[in-house]
Amino acid sequence: MRFFENILLFYNDEFAGIKAEVIRLVRKNQARLKIIDVFDNFDQYLELLPPSSSIDELKEVIISERRLEILGHFEADSDISSQITVSFKFGNPVVEIIKEAIRAGHDLVIKAASGNKTFMDYLFGNIAVKLMRKCPCPVLILKPSEGASFQKILAPVDPKTVRKETTLTDEHEDLICRKVMDISIFMAQMENSHLDIFHCWFLPGETLLASGRTRIAPDKLNHMKIMAEKIHTQRITTLAGEYDLSDIRHSVVVRKGDPGEMIVDYADKNGIDLIVMGTIGRSGLSGLLIGSTAEKVIDQVNCSVLTIKPANFKSPITIR
Numbered sequence: 001m002r003f004f005e006n007i008l009l010f011y012n013d014e015f016a017g018i019k020a021e022v023i024r025l026v027r028k029n030q031a032r033l034k035i036i037d038v039f040d041n042f043d044q045y046l047e048l049l050p051p052s053s054s055i056d057e058l059k060e061v062i063i064s065e066r067r068l069e070i071l072g073h074f075e076a077d078s079d080i081s082s083q084i085t086v087s088f089k090f091g092n093p094v095v096e097i098i099k100e101a102i103r104a105g106h107d108l109v110i111k112a113a114s115g116n117k118t119f120m121d122y123l124f125g126n127i128a129v130k131l132m133r134k135c136p137c138p139v140l141i142l143k144p145s146e147g148a149s150f151q152k153i154l155a156p157v158d159p160k161t162v163r164k165e166t167t168l169t170d171e172h173e174d175l176i177c178r179k180v181m182d183i184s185i186f187m188a189q190m191e192n193s194h195l196d197i198f199h200c201w202f203l204p205g206e207t208l209l210a211s212g213r214t215r216i217a218p219d220k221l222n223h224m225k226i227m228a229e230k231i232h233t234q235r236i237t238t239l240a241g242e243y244d245l246s247d248i249r250h251s252v253v254v255r256k257g258d259p260g261e262m263i264v265d266y267a268d269k270n271g272i273d274l275i276v277m278g279t280i281g282r283s284g285l286s287g288l289l290i291g292s293t294a295e296k297v298i299d300q301v302n303c304s305v306l307t308i309k310p311a312n313f314k315s316p317i318t319i320r
Contacts, residue, residue, distance in 0.1 A: 002030065004031050006031060008106040008108070008110070009109075010097055017144020018110070018142040018143075018144055018145075021142055027079070031108075033084050035070055036088075036096065093127050097131060098317045101136070107137050107138070110142060111128055112141075112142050134315050137309070141304060153191075153272070155181060155276050156180070176278040179308050198253045198255070203224060203225050253266070263275070263297050273304060275303060275304075278307070
């Protein structure tokens with residue numbers, strides 16, 4: 001199965017650092033690749049305009065030079081360069097990227113992390129965060145790297161319920177969860193990576209039950225926590241058991257605590273290269289809600305991140 005057959009790459013100055021991974025993704029998926037370059041501050045070029053030339057002529061010159069620069073990255077990859085199309089736009093990068101993704105039915109948008117601060121400071125800049133919030137297809141923010149990429153993949157999931165009569169997770173509630181599983185397994189197979197299937201849980205009201213007027217006996221509270229952990233462990237084990245993981249190095253990891261904090265801590269301590277996570281949905285790990293848990297993760301994480309929307313997501317940006 002190929003998940004990404006029509007890839008849209010946003011070109012920026014950090015492309016060289018992600019070139020190898022982009023080419024690997026294109027080849028492994030036998031995908032079409034379109035590169036979009038957006039000029040969001042065209043006024044800076046106007047001072048270069050000769051008196052006898054028009055703005056359109058200046059645009060043609062700029063586009064011609066930029067096209068040569070972009071295609072130059074692929075001179076040694078003839079199988080890729082012959083399939084590439086390049087699109088140039090003038091305007092807001094986020095709007096133009098999403099419009100192009102919708103118009104051409106792209107199934108993946110890729111952007112290199114950009115900036116000149118520490119990676120955690122610049123990874124999720126303004127464009128990246130807005131793409132994650134508003135783009136209907138998966139968005140991959142790649143950390144520039146000179147080494148082998150995606151050797152360790154983290155898939156945070158939250159199978160909310162388990163149907164007793166079938167022992168299968170509820171299909172409607174866990175659609176985004178299954179998309180995360182499907183894509184993370186595909187990426188692990190493609191990269192020969194180790195996959196950590198990650199689930200985080202907490203006991204609602206634990207603080208209130210441990211103190212104050214609502215306090216209950218410590219042994220009862222401890223029993224509740226043990227039972228809650230068993231239930232959550234059963235859910236994630238059941239979910240993982242539904243997939244053929246025989247050819248993938250993998251672990252099932254269960255942690256107790258705040259989802260955002262646990263994901264960041266685990267990724268940092270275990271050298272995770274890629275996090276595959278859902279966005280937009282109920283709170284928790286089933287569909288990390290942009291604006292809370294997900295943004296807590298992307299503000300602190302130090303690796304590449306692939307975010308996935310539910311099938312019914314409607315982008316606020318549309319084409320007319």
